[in-house]
Amino acid sequence: MDIDVKSLHPLEIKLLRAVGDSDEITTQSIISLLSYKLGQCNQAFSWLSAKSYIKEVKRTARVYYEITERGREYGVKGVPEIRIIELIQKDGPKTMVEIASLLGLQNKDVGSAFGQLSKEKVLAMDSEKRVNIASGELPARITVLSGLLKRAMETDLLDEDSLSLEEKEVIRNNSKKRGAAGAPFKVIEREEVVYTLTEEGKKVKNFLIAEGVTGEEIGALTPEMLSSGSWKGKSFREYTINTPANRVLLGRRNPYGEYLQWVKDKLTSLGFEEFDGPLVENEFWNGDALFMPQFHSARDIHDVYYIKNPSHAKEIEQPYLDQVAATHENGWKTGSRGWGYRFDRDFTRRQVMRSQGTVLSAKQLHKAKIPGKYFGVARCFRYDQVDATHGADFYQTEGIVLGEDVNLRTLLGLLKMFAEEVAGAQEVKYVPGYFPFTEPSIEVHIKHPVLGWFELGGSGIFRPEVTKAMGIDVPVLAWGLGIDRMALMHLGLNDLRELFTPDIESVRLRRKN
Amino acid sequence: MPKIEVQREDLYRYIGREYTNDALEDILPYAKAELDGVDEESGILKIELNDTNRPDLWSTTGLARQISLYEGLSQKDYEFSTDYGDRVIKVDPSIKDVRPYIVAFAVKGKGISDEGLKDIIQTQEKLCWNYGRKRRSIAMGVYRSDLFSFPVIYKGADPDTTSFIPLGEERKMTLREIISEHPKGQEYGHIVADEKVFPFITDAEGKVLSFPPVINSAEIGAVLEGDSNLFIELTGTDMPSLVLSASIVACDFADSGFEILPVKVEYPYDTPFGREMVTPYYFQEPARVEVSYVNKLLGTDLSAAEMTAALSRMGVSAQEEAGIITIEVPPYRNDFLHPVDIVEDIMMGKGMDRFSPLMPSSFTVGRLTPEEEFARKVKDIMIGLGFQEMMYNYLGSKKDYIERMNVAGNEYIQIANPMTENYEFVRASILPSLLNSESVSANAVYPHNIFEIGKVSFLEPSDNSGTVTRNYLGFLSAGREEGYNSVNAVVSAVFFYLNKEYTLKETADSRFIKGRSAEIYYNGMRAGIFGETNPVVLENWGIQMPSSICEIDLDIIL
Known part of the structure; x- marks a missing residue:
């Protein structure tokens, strides 16, 4: 027989071992057999029924009397009637008020006790309105009540069926169903269920006895047991190892942040130095310095958010302003013919929310080391309808490589390195692309095992109009990676908005692929 | 795009x-x-x-x-004739300060197809919208040339006394009525609305061709499938882009089998290309690049012949002399600003598979910013303290950032052109983001311990931009047992493990319960604030769980 003893609680084990094969099992019988509390009985019954080791055979309505706080007080100090009689027998007649104050009772309680005892001719009022002894004999009802209180002090509950006729009458007079605070007993009506062991239950019982499982095995090991050594020679209750584990609320990284951190670590390991910058930029750095003409449709590529106030920066750093302005107008010393329009020096100060990470690359140029490799993970902002593929703000990962040895082939080499190291791609494809600030421009596409070919990023060699205006004479590779898309794949998501979700539970439960 | x-x-x-x-x-x-x-x-x-x-x-x-x-399937040579016959446009001095330039040509063919017509309308739209800045610098009109006679007159006309029947209408309207009532007038009228006279094109007898850049006449300006004689004009403010656009459209017509008939334009004032022009007009200058520069930029060792062959594949004819390649720019292009633009055409002409990747060989040292390094330390501590890292959007509404927070919000940066009021302000604090999280997460198992390290931006008059961006730590704890003592313990632990000393000062910030909040001072600078969230704020967010919040400026304690 395959019996899982580990799934049995000590309350169940002890119960099974204690009952006979054809015994009627009730709360009352178990309380008297095993001294269980009522709650423990009910727990054991419900568990055993669920396992079909016991079955219900009938139900009967039963009345119990539960001792109240008042009842316990009577049990300890004695019922008021006895205390009043003893007081007068000892100290002589007293007024009702004196009795109440000497015994610490309420006047009305003294009054009602005296009224009853006076009717029974036990006490009487003398000519000076003092209570005095008449017969002095305790009425039977008081003796019976004292006995009941004494028993109830031990068991909490008295079963009506266990009481004699006289006791029943006395307890009924001293109990209430509701508002029982003033009475020594509270009436509790309960449906009592009678169970017997099932065939299965009997087998388990015999098994437990045969195996010597008593239900007295040690549950939790305590520091006290260890210090006293009381665990020695005892056995430990065996636990069910497949019980569903409890939920642990832990401190944890945001998986998207963790991914970005991984990318940053990857890039630093490839020799890139991180740069960063403010969220508020101006048209100069956001577009002009990148040789995007001020009033050209190329500027529409990025629909930007403007700052209301202050709408313009106070000034633009020199000599970069003059150099960029001249480059736009006539090419300055960059070798370009320029855009051939009049550069607007007010427009260039106009403030915007940074719309592309390339801003940081442009700003890094004049302070960059040569050779140098730089990157940034930049929060950018676009005037776009927010949906699954567009966010009002999002991260871009961008960077530059400066050096005499920089050329198209090293650009392809760099892209291959990103494809392999950052995206884990095996197959890589390069196609011509277009960005206003690079020439030539290259897109790199990689093959994902499930999603097929997709664009990993864009890149190119910065136009001399961009670099020379910043005082840089060596070629500069500029690159950007579509990190958000890879993050979504990584996290098994398909909606950009999920990356910045405020929902705590969804972030707590999010895991990486 | x-x-x-x-x-x-x-x-x-x-x-x-x-x-x-x-x-x-x-x-x-x-x-x-x-x-x-x-x-x-x-x-x-x-x-x-x-x-x-x-x-x-x-x-x-x-x-x-x-x-x-x-693909090498064709060779294109667009040598347009200069024999303009009687096709002349006379420009009136009155238009000089309004919309000074016009270029035009006519075409003759075997009748335009439905698809051809659709394509020419699409070209017109894309050119004028994307390249012509929504018709400001380029507008284009196409007409049936059988219905009018040369010379065509381009002039400024009085908006209130000049009228004609525009396309899409059946009645005569004045130019002024057109810009206020006609759909195209409402869309493009603003380009000329403030001028004393409006651009106007008529034929020799005064028949109306159009009111550029707004609308053609209903008769001459309505081109139909099967029309074989067309007249195309472009007006605008920037002569080179106008001439380029005319050439592009002319090349398109030539490719679909039309004969291009040039038009002479006579100006009473100077233009970048003189007072008399026959259009289509070739204005492009030859562009040059050194062979060695091409090889340096591509990382290759190509011969000049290979380069000119590649350019020819791109439709660009080129010659090499003494190590310098000179190209003749096709009439439909004007994108050779710098020698690098020739380099890219050579790259494309070769094909990407002809370039093998080469690893960059320079040694450089990788490094994170000090702010990033510090943020990571703080994150480690917060995670050890049992906090979940969150990441939030940086734009939000006035309601969330200011009203619900029970603050005046004077330091908040406002967006001038918000798409919706949901993204109208830049966050100046992480606290609203955290409370927003709490407000949508009442069903997540408690307690909630969340944090973010991110950027905030706010007004700062002393800065050149009048704003400043800073790195902040913000955290929130919500639960039955949450209160000042627990948040105080977290703050204390953070500073202890960062090995930084701080002091506290009482504060009466309206976001917190009075007497249960404190400002953090570091080196005499106010570096943060924390305490029990004011129930007024909790109620504003619909939060029914006590919470405490904290925010620390990491750039100060770095």
Whole structure:
């Protein structure tokens, strides 16, 4: 027989071992057999029924009397009637008020006790309105009540069926169903269920006895047991190892942040130095310095958010302003013919929310080391309808490589390195692309095992109009990676908005692929 | 970036061969284009053109021209005649300060097809919208040239006394009525609305051609399928882009079998190309690049001959002399600003598979910013303290950032052109983001311990931009037992493990319960604030769990 003893609680084990094969099992019988509390009985019954080791055979309505706080007080100090009689027998007649104050009772309680005892001719009022002894004999009802209180002090509950006729009458007079605070007993009506062991239950019982499982095995090991050594020679209750584990609320990284951190670590390991910058930029750095003409449709590529106030920066750093302005107008010393329009020096100060990470690359140029490799993970902002593929703000990962040895082939080499190291791609494809600030421009596409070919990023060699205006004479590779898309794949998501979700539970439960 | 729709059949006919969708996707990047969608039923391809300096590619014929040349399937030579016959436009001095330039030509052919008509309308739209800055610098009109007589007059007309029947209407309207009532007038009228006179084109007898850049006349300006004699004019403010656009449209017509008939324009004032011009007009200057520069930039060892061959594949004829390559720019292009632009055409002409990747060899040291390094330390501590890291948007509403927070919000940066009020302010604090999280997470198992390290930005008059961006730590704890003592313990632990000393000062910040909040001072600077969230704020957010919040400026304690 395959019996899982580990799934049995000590309350169940002890119960099974204690009952006979054809015994009627009730709360009352178990309380008297095993001294269980009522709650423990009910727990054991419900568990055993669920396992079909016991079955219900009938139900009967039963009345119990539960001792109240008042009842316990009577049990300890004695019922008021006895205390009043003893007081007068000892100290002589007293007024009702004196009795109440000497015994610490309420006047009305003294009054009602005296009224009853006076009717029974036990006490009487003398000519000076003092209570005095008449017969002095305790009425039977008081003796019976004292006995009941004494028993109830031990068991909490008295079963009506266990009481004699006289006791029943006395307890009924001293109990209430509701508002029982003033009475020594509270009436509790309960449906009592009678169970017997099932065939299965009997087998388990015999098994437990045969195996010597008593239900007295040690549950939790305590520091006290260890210090006293009381665990020695005892056995430990065996636990069910497949019980569903409890939920642990832990401190944890945001998986998207963790991914970005991984990318940053990857890039630093490839020799890139991180740069960063403010969220508020101006048209100069956001577009002009990148040789995007001020009033050209190329500027529409990025629909930007403007700052209301202050709408313009106070000034633009020199000599970069003059150099960029001249480059736009006539090419300055960059070798370009320029855009051939009049550069607007007010427009260039106009403030915007940074719309592309390339801003940081442009700003890094004049302070960059040569050779140098730089990157940034930049929060950018676009005037776009927010949906699954567009966010009002999002991260871009961008960077530059400066050096005499920089050329198209090293650009392809760099892209291959990103494809392999950052995206884990095996197959890589390069196609011509277009960005206003690079020439030539290259897109790199990689093959994902499930999603097929997709664009990993864009890149190119910065136009001399961009670099020379910043005082840089060596070629500069500029690159950007579509990190958000890879993050979504990584996290098994398909909606950009999920990356910045405020929902705590969804972030707590999010895991990486 | 413009997107066009082309009939697959037409595109392939113009190219001279057919493609599978995959093959088309592979070849399109050589025209800086990508396939955006295919409607197999109608045979319509949606194509996105990425190069904003190549408006010649924004039509079926233009795109086909580039691919056909690349595939070696055709050679293009657009030598337009200069014999203008009687086709003359006389420009009146009155238009000089309004919309000074006009260029034009006529075409003669075998009758325009429905698809041809659609393509020319699409070209017109893309050119004028994307390249012509929504008709401000370029507007184009097409007319039936059989219905009017030369010379054509371009002048400024009085908006209140000049009237004609515009396309889409059946009654005569004054120019002023057109800009206020006609749909096109409402869309484009603002370009000229403030001028004393409006641009106006008539024929020799005063018959109306159009009111550029707004609308054509209903009669002469309505082109129909089967028309074989057309007149095309472009007006605008920037002569080079106007002339380029005229050449592009002329090349498109030439490619679809039309004969191009030039027009002479006579100006009473100077233009960048003189007072008399015969258009289409070739204005491009030759461009040059050194062979050694090409090889340096491409990392190659190509011969001059290989370079000119590659350029020829791009439709660019080139000669080499003494190590310098000189190109003749095709009439439909004007995107050679710098020698690097020639380099890219050489790269594309060779094909990307001809360049092998080479690893950059320079040694450089990788490094994170000090702010990032510090943020990581703080994150480790917060995680050890049992906090979940969150990441939030940086834009939000006045309601969330200011009203619900029970603050005046004077330091908040406002967006001048918000798309919706949900993204109208830049966050100046992480606390609203955290409380927003709490407000949508009442069903997540408690307690809640969340944090974010991120940027905030706020007004700071002393800065050049009048704003400043800073790195902040913000955290929130919510639960039955949450209160000042627990948040105080977290703050204390953070500073202890960062090995930094701080002091506290009482504060009466309206976001917190009075007497249960504190400001953090570090080196005499206010570095943060924490305490029990004011129930007024909790109620504003609909939060029914006690919470405490904290925010620390990491740039100060770094």
